Amino acid sequence: MIPKYYEFLNSVKILSGDKALENIPYELKQFNASKPIILSDAMLQKIGTVDIVIKAIGDQLDTSTVFVDIPPDSSYKVVNAIREVYTQNNCDSIIAIGGGSVIDTAKGVRMLISQQAEDIKQLEGSEILKKGIKAPFVVVPTTSGTGSEATLVAVISNPDEGTKKEFVSYELLPDAAVLDVRMTETLPPKITASTGMDALCHALEAYTCLQKNPVSDAYAISAMRLIGEYLEKAVDKPKDKKARIAMANASLLAGIAFSNSMVGLVHAIGHAAGGVSHIPHGNAMAILLPHVMEFNMPKCEKLYGDVLLYLFGPEVYASAPAQERGRLCVEKIRQMLHRFNEKCGLPTRLRDDKVKEIDLLPIAEKAINDGAIVVNPVGATKEDVLEILKKAY
Ligand SMILES: NC(=O)c1ccc[n+]([C@@H]2O[C@H](COP(=O)([O-])OP(=O)(O)OC[C@H]3O[C@@H](n4cnc5c(N)ncnc54)[C@H](O)[C@@H]3O)[C@@H](O)[C@H]2O)c1
Numbered sequence: 433m434i435p436k437y438y439e440f441l442n443s444v445k446i447l448s449g450d451k452a453l454e455n456i457p458y459e460l461k462q463f464n465a466s467k468p469i470i471l472s473d474a475m476l477q478k479i480g481t482v483d484i485v486i487k488a489i490g491d492q493l494d495t496s497t498v499f500v501d502i503p504p505d506s507s508y509k510v511v512n513a514i515r516e517v518y519t520q521n522n523c524d525s526i527i528a529i530g531g532g533s534v535i536d537t538a539k540g541v542r543m544l545i546s547q548q549a550e551d552i553k554q555l556e557g558s559e560i561l562k563k564g565i566k567a568p569f570v571v572v573p574t575t576s577g578t579g580s581e582a583t584l585v586a587v588i589s590n591p592d593e594g595t596k597k598e599f600v601s602y603e604l605l606p607d608a609a610v611l612d613v614r615m616t617e618t619l620p621p622k623i624t625a626s627t628g629m630d631a632l633c634h635a636l637e638a639y640t641c642l643q644k645n646p647v648s649d650a651y652a653i654s655a656m657r658l659i660g661e662y663l664e665k666a667v668d669k670p671k672d673k674k675a676r677i678a679m680a681n682a683s684l685l686a687g688i689a690f691s692n693s694m695v696g697l698v699h700a701i702g703h704a705a706g707g708v709s710h711i712p713h714g715n716a717m718a719i720l721l722p723h724v725m726e727f728n729m730p731k732c733e734k735l736y737g738d739v740l741l742y743l744f745g746p747e748v749y750a751s752a753p754a755q756e757r758g759r760l761c762v763e764k765i766r767q768m769l770h771r772f773n774e775k776c777g778l779p780t781r782l783r784d785d786k787v788k789e790i791d792l793l794p795i796a797e798k799a800i801n802d803g804a805i806v807v808n809p810v811g812a813t814k815e816d817v818l819e820i821l822k823k824a825y
């Protein structure tokens with residue numbers, strides 16, 4: 433069904449595949465930039481990922497400003513500190529090399545520079561950023577999950593409040609996303625599975641939430657097809673180049689989909705669980721997804737039947753009568769999660785990760801104030817969320 437009104441935008445240039453990294457200088461030179469700040473994390477520096485990018489850039493840009501002190505789940509403090517480094521070193525652009533934590537930190541830094549602000553707290557809110565000159569911004573994702581390289585969202589935590597804040601604005605879209613298998617083939621199986629489930633939740637929630645539209649559907653379906661075919665392959669064989677580039681594309685497609693539709697209850701609860709218990713985002717997504725699908729079943733049976741086809745293929749789809757496909761989809765996802773649990777220890781219950789029983793109520797209280805809950809196909813109260821959390825615990 434086509435909604436009465438919708439908007440769609442993806443302005444990010446996509447560079448995907450062989451030697452994509454080598455094209456970064458060209459992209460930045462298009463903006464007359466020559467001195468990027470390179471942002472990443474300590475792990476990616478240690479394993480040589482940052483060096484691969486610097487080598488690919490060669491002497492075409494000044495790559496002397498490198499900041500890798502970014503912790504998982506970016507925080508206000510780090511964002512504010514990096515702005516200082518950027519200014520002190522007279523940088524003129526940003527290259528982010530990392531997962532969602534690094535990319536969202538970089539988005540925060542770029543917001544401060546463009547809006548000429550000093551504290552990210554001043555920029556909280558949705559679509560409040562003034563249009564203006566933006567620092568040229570190239571993103572090189574090293575996980576295949578958040579899709580942040582192509583989303584208008586940044587999730588940055590405010591440790592003082594114990595919350596993860598969402599910044600939403602078209603001004604947050606990067607200039608270019610660079611997908612190169614050299615960036616993800618080091619990703620361990622457990623993080624591959626966890627981040628891949630994040631991408632799946634983006635696509636699945638974009639496809640089922642109240643703000644879905646035909647264009648976001650096209651991206652979500654394309655993402656789900658790739659995830660169905662390649663996520664387990666990437667978990668099983670980390671160096672499988674075909675699987676890695678497919679997952680990089682899937683994550684980006686899913687990011688574009690949810691940026692132009694929305695997510696839903698899995699993310700509303702997941703954001704809250706991340707803020708309260710610091711469970712990794714992808715793990716929360718994986719654990720919560722089947723429970724939320726069951727909750728949404730009364731409204732989503734038909735759409736989950738479609739998802740069965742996209743994820744598990746025509747044979748599985750045809751093996752079940754139409755009225756059973758939605759439930760079979762949840763069952764198949766559960767089986768996949770159990771395989772991930774056996775293969776690489778991806779948790780299947782909240783208690784097996786960082787969540788304590790005492791956290792459940794505060795998580796439910798935060799989740800019902802998350803923007804994503806509003807577009808979930810079935811309305812959820814605090815009691816409903818608590819019930820889901822107890823089942824997932
Ligand atoms: N902006 C968005 O649209 C969006 C969407 C979903 C989630 N998020 C946010 O993104 C963050 C999570 O990002 P993430 O899931 O990508 O994880 P992450 O960036 O926190 O990385 C997870 C871990 O994997 C390591 N790692 C990353 N790439 C690696 C590689 N190639 N090889 C080896 N190790 C590697 C990192 O060092 C880190 O320890 C959360 O804060 C979440 O809220 C943002």
Ligand SMILES: [Fe+2]
Binds near residue numbers: 578634699713717
């Ligand atoms: Fe997510």
